[in-house]
Amino acid sequence: MKKILLFVFLVTLILTACNSSTSSFSEVENVPNSVQDNVDFNLRLQSITDGGKGSYIVFHSSGDVEADLETQGDTVTIKLNVTNLQNRAVKQNTFYLMTDPKHDVIDVQVNGESIPFDNVTVQ
Helix, strand or coil, X not given: CHHHHHHHHHHHHHHHHHHCCCCEEEECCCCCHHHHCCCCCCCCEEEEECCCCCEEEEEEECCEEEEEEEEEXXXXXXXXXXXXXXXXXXXXXXXXXXXXXXXXXXXXXXXXXXXXCCEEEEC
């Protein structure tokens, strides 16, 4: 009986490890100079890949931005909710995204609407 319980526990542990995601997404306050040099302020949404480790997602907006990340299958969805839109200066919002190799699609949604990247740069 103990062997069966141990076997079930090990199988559960292995399956849990296989399904775990190592994706991360966080806002960046101090953008490295090498990345900032590639930012185009005329573009709304950019992706700047950091040597294959991850990507800087740069989003320009004149409102307050709240960000969230969801993963499903091979897709990573970045949800950007913009509030308090005003006629003020456009602000740069920069995030750092690291994904699992199984994620090969990045969908960015602004207030629920998917938008394409204006530019993708590989450093």
